[in-house]
Amino acid sequence: xxxxxxxxxxxxxxxxxxxxxxxxxxxxxxxxxxxxxxxxxxxxxxxxxxxxxxxxxxxxxxxxxxxxxxxxxxxxxxxx
Numbered sequence: 091x092x093x094x095x096x097x098x099x100x101x102x103x104x105x106x107x108x109x110x111x112x113x114x115x116x117x118x119x120x121x122x123x124x125x126x127x128x129x130x131x132x133x134x135x136x137x138x139x140x141x142x143x144x145x146x147x148x149x150x151x152x153x154x155x156x157x158x159x160x161x162x163x164x165x166x167x168x169x170x
Contacts, residue, residue: 093170100157100166108133115148115157120166125150 104117108130118125131148144159145167156167 093168095168096166098166100164102164112144113159115146115164118155118157118164118166125155127155 098120100118100120102115102117103119103124104115104126106114106116108114112133114130116127118127127148128151129149131146133144133146136143136145141160145156146159147154147156149155154170156170158165158167
């Protein structure tokens, strides 16, 4: 499986909430395409001082997407 590094802002156009009201992306738009995620993903939360960064790996059934959330902004880190 090849991992393609992207590091590009994306639009999360549908979101759900998990335990402790953690945001879970359900649909993403990037590079003119829409991707619908089929799972709740695997999440890692890191805290540095007052800032919180969350990284989540999601799947659309064909590919895996690694996303980072910092504040209200989402960044697509990689696709594999």
